[in-house]
Every structure is written in structure tokens, then in C-alpha cells.
Amino acid sequence: MSNTYYRDGKKTVEFVPYKGEKMDTCATIHDEYVCCNVKVLKSVSNCPFDCSYCFLQNYLTNPQLEVVDEHEKLIQEIKSKIKAQPWRFFRIGTWELGDSLALENETGQAQKFIDYFSTVNNAVLELKTKSDVVDPILNCKHNQKTVVSWSMNTDYIIRTEEHKTASLKDRMVAIKKVVDAGYLIGLHFDPMIMYDDWANDYKDLLTQLAHIVPSNQIAWLSIGSLRFNPEQKRLIENNFRGSKLTCQEMVKGSDNKVRYVKPLRIEMYSLMFNKMRELWGQDPFIYLCMERWDMWDKIMDIQPRAIGELDYMFADHFHRFFPSVNPQIPNLDLYMKYQST
Amino acid sequence: MVSTAHISRFNNEYLLWNLDNDFHSIELSIKQNGILCPITCIEFNNERYIVDGYKRYNAAQTFGITEVPYITISPDIPISELVFSLQQSRIFSSVLLKIRFFRIFQLSLDSRLCNQFQLPYYAHLKKDVDRIFDLPQSAQVFLHQKGFSLKEIVNLLHYSRDVFHRLLVDDCHFQFTKRSFDEVLSLTTALMKRHSLSLDQLIEKTNYSAIIAKDLTPQQRQKQWLMNLKQDASPVLLATQQKIDRMIADISLPARIIYDRTLEHAGITIQSRVQTPSDLTELTTALCDDNIRHQLNDMMRLI
Numbered sequence: 001m002s003n004t005y006y007r008d009g010k011k012t013v014e015f016v017p018y019k020g021e022k023m024d025t026c027a028t029i030h031d032e033y034v035c036c037n038v039k040v041l042k043s044v045s046n047c048p049f050d051c052s053y054c055f056l057q058n059y060l061t062n063p064q065l066e067v068v069d070e071h072e073k074l075i076q077e078i079k080s081k082i083k084a085q086p087w088r089f090f091r092i093g094t095w096e097l098g099d100s101l102a103l104e105n106e107t108g109q110a111q112k113f114i115d116y117f118s119t120v121n122n123a124v125l126e127l128k129t130k131s132d133v134v135d136p137i138l139n140c141k142h143n144q145k146t147v148v149s150w151s152m153n154t155d156y157i158i159r160t161e162e163h164k165t166a167s168l169k170d171r172m173v174a175i176k177k178v179v180d181a182g183y184l185i186g187l188h189f190d191p192m193i194m195y196d197d198w199a200n201d202y203k204d205l206l207t208q209l210a211h212i213v214p215s216n217q218i219a220w221l222s223i224g225s226l227r228f229n230p231e232q233k234r235l236i237e238n239n240f241r242g243s244k245l246t247c248q249e250m251v252k253g254s255d256n257k258v259r260y261v262k263p264l265r266i267e268m269y270s271l272m273f274n275k276m277r278e279l280w281g282q283d284p285f286i287y288l289c290m291e292r293w294d295m296w297d298k299i300m301d302i303q304p305r306a307i308g309e310l311d312y313m314f315a316d317h318f319h320r321f322f323p324s325v326n327p328q329i330p331n332l333d334l335y336m337k338y339q340s341t
Numbered sequence: 342m343v344s345t346a347h348i349s350r351f352n353n354e355y356l357l358w359n360l361d362n363d364f365h366s367i368e369l370s371i372k373q374n375g376i377l378c379p380i381t382c383i384e385f386n387n388e389r390y391i392v393d394g395y396k397r398y399n400a401a402q403t404f405g406i407t408e409v410p411y412i413t414i415s416p417d418i419p420i421s422e423l424v425f426s427l428q429q430s431r432i433f434s435s436v437l438l439k440i441r442f443f444r445i446f447q448l449s450l451d452s453r454l455c456n457q458f459q460l461p462y463y464a465h466l467k468k469d470v471d472r473i474f475d476l477p478q479s480a481q482v483f484l485h486q487k488g489f490s491l492k493e494i495v496n497l498l499h500y501s502r503d504v505f506h507r508l509l510v511d512d513c514h515f516q517f518t519k520r521s522f523d524e525v526l527s528l529t530t531a532l533m534k535r536h537s538l539s540l541d542q543l544i545e546k547t548n549y550s551a552i553i554a555k556d557l558t559p560q561q562r563q564k565q566w567l568m569n570l571k572q573d574a575s576p577v578l579l580a581t582q583q584k585i586d587r588m589i590a591d592i593s594l595p596a597r598i599i600y601d602r603t604l605e606h607a608g609i610t611i612q613s614r615v616q617t618p619s620d621l622t623e624l625t626t627a628l629c630d631d632n633i634r635h636q637l638n639d640m641m642r643l644i
Contacts, residue, residue: 008464237499247531249575251603261578262604263643294607298642 006056007239009063010048013106016066018073023081027059027096030255033290034304037311037339038126040096041078043068043109047098049130050163052240053191056097058232067103071112078116082123085341087334089315089326091147092117095128101148102131111140118143124219124318124325126186132166132174138181144325147219148178149186152209154201157193161243168205176212184322185213190224190289192268194248194260202268203275210279218280219322220314223272224289225265227257255290265291269299285317308332308339343379345408348401351380352388355424356395358441359431360478360485364400371400379410381427383420389413392420393427421446436460436494437473437485444474460491469495483509487519497523500530503540516559521567528570547573578604581643588640594627595620598637600644607644609637 022042029035046056046065068074082090094100094113104110110127117125118141127137128149137148153161155168166174179185187209192202226245228236233246250258259265269288276286287310288296297303304310315330370377380394389411391398401409416423425432425442432438439458448454450470455462473481473494484494497505504526508517517525533543544550547569552562572579582602589598596613611628615621627633 234496234499238495241499244534247534249577251578251605253603253605261575261581263577263581292605292607 006046006060006063007050009046009060010050010065012065013103014064014066015069015107018068018070021077022068022074023077023092024096026093028255028290029307030290032254032292034288034293034296034310035290035307036091036287036314037307039081039090039092041074041092041094041113042097043071043074043094043113044098044100044103044107048102049099049165051130051165052161052163052236052243053193053226053228053245055228055232057235057239058229060097065098067107067109069107071109075113075116078123082120085338086122087328087331088122088311088338089318089328089330090123091126091314092123093126093128093149095126095149099129099131100127101129101133101137104133104136108136110137114140114142114146117145120145121327124184128186128188130162130165130171132170134174134178138177142181142183144182144184144322147184147186149188149219150175151188151190152205153189153191153193154198154205156195156197156201161193161240161245172208172212175209179213179217183217184219184325185217186219186222187213188222188224188289189272190222191226192223192272193226193245194264194268195244198268199271202272206272206275206279215280215283216321218284219318220285220287221276221280222287222289223269224291225260225268227253227259227290229257233258262295265295266298269295273299283321285314285321287313306336306339308336311335311339343410343412345410346389348398348407348409350389351382351391351398351409351411353391353395353398355390355392355420355445356428358438358445359395359428360435360437360441360482361396361431362399364396364403367396367400371397371406372404375406376401376410379412382411382413383415383423384413390420392424421448433459435485435488436491437481437489440470440473441481443470469498472498477506480506480509483512487517487522489519493519493523497526500526501533501540504529504533507540507544511553514553514559515563515566517563521563525563525567525570528567528574532570532573585640585643588636588643592633592636592640594633595623596627598640604644607641609641609644 024040024042026035026038026040044067046060046063047054048065078092082088094110101110113125114137117123123145125146126149127146128151130151134148150171152171158165158168175185189202192198236243236246249261249264251261252258260268273286276284286300288299293303293305304313309332312330312332312335315326315335318326319329364371376397378397380397381392382389383392384390392414398409424446432442439460443450443454450467452462455466460466469491476484484497489497508515508522508526515521529543532538533540538546547566549566552565555562557565581604585600592598594611596611599610599612600608613620613624615624
């Protein structure tokens with residue numbers, strides 16, 4: 001274990017050389033939960049923000065905030081991997097171990113990736129952030145091959161749990177700028193967190209977003225709820241003494257993480273799903289993050305049973321709604337056959 | 342050479358890290374024969390400091406033995422090293438003793454020392470050690486006697502201080518194990534936070550005083566209070582379970598219906614032992630009954 005306190009590591013950025021493979025499948029993948037099979041590029045490690053629920057508190061063995069500065073080598077790795085499976089429509093995010101845009105003013109990394117992805121046929125880049133750092137990417141030539149995503153939460157949760165991140169107001173301004181720049185937008189309502197007025201606040205949040213994000217620029221909307229493993233629970237309680245996150249009614253799942261009990265999750269997800277459909281219509285792709293197939297069935301009346309199936313659903317959606325981004329017709333058999341790759 | 346001196350002529354400050362005041366194992370022998378084995382001391386500045394014989398010294402004080410046999414040693418090593426050499430196995434028996442030993446001898450917590458004392462070395466270790474040392478003596482004795490590890494103690498410190506101390510005081514009624522102490526503390530703290538309750542309000546809500554007053558064994562008390570706390574902690578889950586259980590009771594199926602009580606795994610298991618053809622007919626007929634199928638469907642929607 002490193003003897004650097006995890007918050008100390010966030011204070012300065014260290015540029016590090018490319019070492020080992022950086023592209024992988026999202027770390028939360030688990031057999032019993034429907035995972036979207038998004039690929040992640042670990043080009044940044046740790047994050048300047050300090051969200052109380054962040055899994056990095058427990059996940060990182062080296063808390064130093066690091067950015068891989070040899071972007072050509074990162075791009076080379078992506079190139080070789082997407083070339084090896086030309087039938088697949090890749091979604092590749094740079095947010096696995098940090099924030100995709102928070103350090104853009106210092107690193108310029110996202111701009112280089114946007115530039116590269118604008119030229120590829122079978123992949124989109126996902127830049128996911130809780131920041132408002134968007135000015136450096138507004139003039140990039142993106143060809144809609146980059147999805148700029150926000151991890152969104154209510155004003156109350158941002159103020160009480162998402163420390164040092166951009167305020168809701170600032171995120172909204174940033175989203176509007178990115179919408180105006182023609183990018184596709186992803187909105188992740190994950191983790192949803194219960195508190196006294198959660199239902200009204202989440203509905204208000206969606207209503208505000210619907211005013212600035214048009215349906216035809218939505219790449220995807222995701223819904224998930226607070227979850228953490230027992231070790232992380234201890235860390236949250238130690239690092240964020242005032243937080244009420246860990247004292248709610250939760251149960252442990254097969255992935256050793258506790259979640260709100262199922263009836264509460266159904267209530268939360270149903271509210272979000274129905275409001276999203278009311279505001280944006282039937283077209284946007286909505287998915288649940290790390291839930292079992294029966295939750296999909298209960299909330300959305302669809303039953304993806306495997307990772308490959310959900311991966312295919314993304315590709316199919318893009319082919320139908322954004323054919324210039326994914327011009328090829330996806331083949332379900334291939335997605336199922338190679339779902340674990 | 343063995344000498345004797347009046348008990349008031351000894352200083353035990355180098356052994357004050359010790360929390361074991363229990364000298365029952367030598368009580369009988371000392372009462373009958375006095376102190377046979379001399380305590381070990383070092384001498385300087387006209388003071389006689391005990392470095393080995395803490396139990397014997399305490400027993401002598403308790404039983405009014407005034408003349409205590411002792412030997413003096415004078416090795417050429419620092420006092421902390423001498424005490425460590427003589428008391429190593431005792432110091433290593435509990436993390437509390439290690440921490441108290443550090444503090445009594447004002448040792449600086451670095452990676453070398455942690456390695457020597459088999460403790461993890463991390464950035465805020467010093468802060469954690471200070472918090473543990475600042476606990477009242479009664480809390481330290483409790484944690485020492487129950488054998489909590491450093492990690493477990495640090496975890497306990499995240500919980501409500503009020504509850505922690507209340508449970509210590511009331512341990513005689515419950516005789517908590519490490520696990521049950523942690524569970525109760527965790528649940529109590531969570532409920533106080535969730536409902537913004539004071540400890541007194543929570544105690545009243547969970548019938549604590551009545552449980553203590555009842556003629557029960559400590560284990561029965563533990564079980565009852567834990568059950569009350571859990572009921573308060575999981576209202577939605579318990580209500581759903583009760584609803585499903587009632588539905589199951591209403592279904593006249595010649596089989597046992599089982600479901601995952603956390604509700605996480607969807608579906609049900611229908612278990613039946615089919616011994617004769619008529620058992621099979623009875624089961625299949627029941628499963629084909631529209632009414633039963635509706636009942637099963639309704640129930641499955643809740644899981």
C-alpha cells in the first residue's frame with residue numbers, strides 16, 4: 001500500500017510515460033449483471049475532484065494524479081484493437097480512473113483523441129466529466145465521433161457529495177456550449193442517491209436538461225444508483241464524516257456491493273425512465289448500469305440477458321439514429337460470440 | 342543478587358503501557374507464599390524502576406505485601422529496548438499494548454518501527470494512533486481484552502462516540518463479541534444519522550432500557566436488541582418480505598416456495614418431493630390452475 005494519503009495525490013499532476021496496455025473493459029464487469037461492455041482507456045489515473053462515493057478511494061493503489069503524456073502510443077493501441085474487430089462498434093471512454101476533461105487545460109489530451117476519433121469508422125470516444133472545462137474542445141473537428149458526457153446529479157447532491165466539481169449551473173452552461181458545438185451528448189444519472197426530496201429534485205434536473213439538450217443529440221442516457229463494497233463503506237465513513245450515504249437501507253449483491261433495496265431502486269429508476277421518455281420521447285437510448293436483467297424487464301420492459309446483447313443494442317441504435325457515426329449494420333451473432341473480448 | 346525493599350520504593354512508570362491488571366493466575370500463590378520470584382529493576386537517579394514483574398508488583402500492592410524481593414540489572418542499552426526485550430511477547434499480544442508502548446516511550450512512528458512491530462504503515466497512521474491513545478482507559482481495556490486489530494479499531498472510531506461509550510458501559514449486560522459489537526455500533530450509528538436521532542431517542546425507539554431490565558442472558562439481550570435495530574434499519578425490505586410471505590401462505594400449492602430474501606435474485610424456487618404418481622398429478626394440476634398461476638405471477642412481480 002502506498003503511504004501517500006489519497007487526497008494528497010490529487011494535488012499535483014504528474015505526466016508519466018506510456019507503460020503496458022491501457023485499453024480494457026470497464027472494471028465493474030460482472031457475470032450476474034448486465035454490463036454495457038464499454039471499453040476504457042486508462043490515460044489518466046486519479047481525479048482532482050473529491051466525490052464522497054468515488055470508488056477510486058478504494059481502488060487505486062497509487063493515489064498520485066497521473067496523465068499518460070505519450071498520446072501517440074495510446075492512439076496506436078486503440079488503432080490496433082479496433083482494427084482487430086472491424087465488425088464491432090466500439091465505445092471507448094477515458095473516464096475509468098479519472099475525469100476526462102477536468103485537466104484538459106493542462107494536458108490537451110482530449111483534443112488529440114477527438115481529432116483521431118473523427119477519422120475512425122467503428123468507434124466513438126466518450127469523454128465523461130463532472131467539470132465545466134469545455135472551451136478547449138469547442139472548436140475541434142469531431143464529426144460527431146466524440147460523445148461528451150456528464151455525470152449528472154441534483155444540485156443538493158453536487159453540493160453535499162461531489163466536492164470540488166463544477167456546480168450544477170456551471171455544468172449546464174458547459175453542456176449548452178457543447179450542444180451548440182454539435183457534439184453528441186451522454187448524460188449519466190449515476191449514482192442516483194436517495195434523500196428527503198430526491199424525487200422532485202431528479203425530475204427538476206431532467207426538466208432543466210431537456211431545455212438545453214435536444215433529443216437528436218443524445219447519444220445515450222444512463223441510470224444507476226449508489227453502490228459500494230464494504231471496504232469502500234469504511235473509507236467513505238472515514239473520509240467524509242458528515243455524509244449520510246452509508247446509512248440508508250441497502251442490501252449486498254453478488255458483486256459484493258451494497259445497493260438500495262430493490263423496491264427503492266425500482267421506484268427511482270421508474271421515475272427517471274418515465275420522465276426521460278416524457279421529456280425526450282422514445283428515441284434516446286436509455287440503459288441501466290450494473291443491474292440484473294429483471295430490473296430492465298421491470299423498468300423498461302426489455303430483457304437484455306447478456307453483455308453481447310446490450311453491446312449490440314448500442315451499435316444498432318447508433319446505426320439507426322446516427323448512421324454517419326456507425327454506418328455498418330451490426331451483427332448480433334458476432335456480438336454474442338465475442339462478447340467476452 | 343536478590344534484595345528486598347519496601348513497596349513504596351518502586352516506580353512502575355515504564356510498564357504503564359500494560360493493561361493487564363488481572364493477576365488471578367498468581368493470586369493464590371502470592372497470598373500463600375508471598376512473592377517468590379524477584380521483580381526486575383533498573384536503578385538511576387536514586388530511583389528503582391520496574392522493568393519486569395508488573396503483575397507481581399500489582400498483586401503485592403493489592404494484598405498488602407510491603408516487602409518486595411527484587412534484582413537490579415544494568416544493561417548498556419536504551420530503556421525502551423530493554424523493556425521491549427523483556428516484554429516482547431506481551432507487547433505483541435495486542436495492538437493496544439503496542440500503541441501504548443510507543444506513546445510511553447515517545448517512539449516516532451516510522452516505517453522501520455512499524456515493520457518491527459508488525460503494523461501497517463500508511464500516511465495517516467499517526468493520526469489514527471493518536472485517536473486510539475486518546476480513548477479513555479476503560480475503552481482501551483475493552484478493545485484490548487476483546488482482541489481488536491488496528492484496522493478494526495480504526496473502523497470502530499468512525500462510528501458515533503456516544504454510542505461507543507454507552508455500549509462499553511453496558512457491555513456487562515450484553516457481553517459483546519468483536520463481531521456483535523461492530524454490528525450493533527454500525528447499525529446504531531447509521532440509524533441515528535439516517536433519522537437525525539440522538540442516542541437517547543434511538544434507545545427509546547428500540548426498547549433498549551426494557552431489554553436491559555429483562556431477566557435475559559447477555560446473548561438473548563444481544564439478539565433482541567439487534568433484531569429491533571434491524572427492523573428499524575430495513576423497513577422497506579421487511580415490509581416486502583412480509584407481503585411476499587403472506588402471498589405464499591395464501592397459495593395452496595403442494596410444494597414449498599422459496600425466494601431470495603434480499604430480493605436481489607429474481608424468481609422463485611418451487612420445491613416438492615414427488616413420491617407417487619398421485620403426488621405428481623396433484624402438483625401439475627395445481628400448477629395449471631389459473632388462480633394459482635395468477636397468485637404466483639403477482640408474487641414474482643415483487644421479487
